Structure formats: C-alpha cells, structure tokens
Amino acid sequence: xxxxxxxxxxxxxxxxxxxxxxxxxxxxxxxxxxxxxxxxxxxxxxxxxxxxxxxxxxxxxxxxxxxxxxxxxxxxxxxxxxxxxxxxxxxxxxxxxxxxxxxxxxxxxxxxxxx
Amino acid sequence: xxxxxxxxxxxxxxxxxxxxxxxxxxxxxxxxxxxxxxxxxxxxxxxxxxxxxxxxxxxxxxxxxxxxxxxxxxxxxxxxxxxxxxxxxxxxxxxxxxxxxxxxxxxxxxx
Numbered sequence: 001x002x003x004x005x006x007x008x009x010x011x012x013x014x015x016x017x018x019x020x021x022x023x024x025x026x027x028x029x030x031x032x033x034x035x036x037x038x039x040x041x042x043x044x045x046x047x048x049x050x051x052x053x054x055x056x057x058x059x060x061x062x063x064x065x066x067x068x069x070x071x072x073x074x075x076x077x078x079x080x081x082x083x084x085x086x087x088x089x090x091x092x093x094x095x096x097x098x099x100x101x102x103x104x105x106x107x108x109x110x111x112x113x114x115x
Numbered sequence: 116x117x118x119x120x121x122x123x124x125x126x127x128x129x130x131x132x133x134x135x136x137x138x139x140x141x142x143x144x145x146x147x148x149x150x151x152x153x154x155x156x157x158x159x160x161x162x163x164x165x166x167x168x169x170x171x172x173x174x175x176x177x178x179x180x181x182x183x184x185x186x187x188x189x190x191x192x193x194x195x196x197x198x199x200x201x202x203x204x205x206x207x208x209x210x211x212x213x214x215x216x217x218x219x220x221x222x223x224x225x226x
C-alpha cells in the first residue's frame with residue numbers, strides 16, 4: 001500500500017528566503033506524485049504534478065519539485081517566498097494509471113512566512 | 116465558472132440526525148471522490164466513483180453512504196451523524212488522466 005510522509009508539520013521562513021518542503025513516499029510500484037496548496041478556508045489547488053519524464057517539475061507561483069526515485073522523495077522548493085505563500089501544503093501519491101482510485105495525502109506542512 | 120460545487124458550505128447537526136452533502140461538477144469528468152480533512156490528518160478518502168454507475172470504499176467509509184446519481188453528481192450521506200464525523204468534507208473530480216479539481220468544502224459540526 002502507498003503512503004506519504006511530510007517530514008515537517010510547520011516550516012517558518014522569512015520573506016524572500018528560499019524554502020524546501022519535504023515529502024517522502026512509500027510504494028512498491030511506479031507512482032504519480034502531486035503537490036497541492038490550501039489557503040485558509042479554501043479548497044485544494046494543484047501546484048504541480050509528476051507523471052513521467054523529466055524529474056524536475058515546475059508548477060504555478062514559482063514552485064518546483066524534484067522526483068528522486070532512489071530516495072523515494074518529492075521535495076517542493078521555491079527560491080524566494082512571499083507573504084502570500086502562507087498556506088498549508090499537501091504532498092499526494094497515486095499508484096494507479098489515471099488516478100481513478102484516488103490520491104493518498106500526507107498530513108500537510110504549514111508554511112509560515114515571517115516579514 | 117466551470118468547477119466542482121459543494122452544498123451546503125456549513126452545517127450543524129445533532130447526534131443521530133441524517134443529512135446529504137451534495138457535489139456536482141460541470142467538467143464532464145469520469146471520476147469523483149469524497150474526502151474528509153481533520154487537523155493533523157491530511158485528507159482521507161471516504162468513497163470514490165471511478166465512473167458513472169460505480170462506487171467503491173476508500174480508507175474511511177464507515178458511517179457514510181454515497182450515490183453517483185449521474186455523471187455530474189456524487190452525493191455523500193450520513194445516516195446517523197456522530198461527533199467523530201465533525202470534519203471538513205471535500206468533493207473532487209478528475210477526467211480519465213490526472214487533473215483533480217476540488218470543491219471549496221463543507222464544514223460539518225456534529226454536536
């Protein structure tokens with residue numbers, strides 16, 4: 001069975017500093033990986049996804065993530081954060097082609113941007 | 116605007132009451148899902164429907180039932196609400212290949 005571990009429940013960062021949110025997954029087969037962002041009192045919005053091909057994936061709002069199969073990781077990075085990036089970030093994984101049987105989510109990382 | 120619409124946005128129930136959460140998507144997606152979100156737990160899959168006419172249990176189905184009424188609509192029913200079902204519920208949909216779109220959520224409190 002697949003699982004996702006987000007290693008930090010909270011990450012405080014100063015504005016304009018770089019940030020990395022860590023995600024590790026466990027699966028016995030090939031996986032598809034996702035990062036979602038949730039702003040307060042809103043639904044989830046897709047930041048980026050890895051399905052195949054290049055291991056460096058670029059997403060919206062200047063975020064990127066790198067798929068590392070040997071380390072079973074999919075860490076999210078941004079070179080310079082802004083106050084508006086304050087939100088909850090979720091890593092998710094699916095083993096199935098097409099994703100019909102749903103995503104497995106990590107418990108989330110709260111990114112706190114300090115002025 | 117195209118997307119996933121959930122109703123109601125907020126609901127307070129007494130223990131033992133029943134209710135149905137409604138979800139509709141207008142993107143012609145095949146698959147639809149119900150998740151619950153609890154603090155520190157991430158999102159957990161309750162039920163899903165890979166296509167019209169089929170439904171399957173997810174990770175936490177106990178206490179819930181679902182109906183895929185047609186391709187657009189996927190409802191979640193609580194027959195006898197319990198305080199443990201206090202949560203934020205999200206509906207999502209996706210076409211054949213990945214592109215999950217989430218609704219804005221229903222915040223349910225059971226007292």
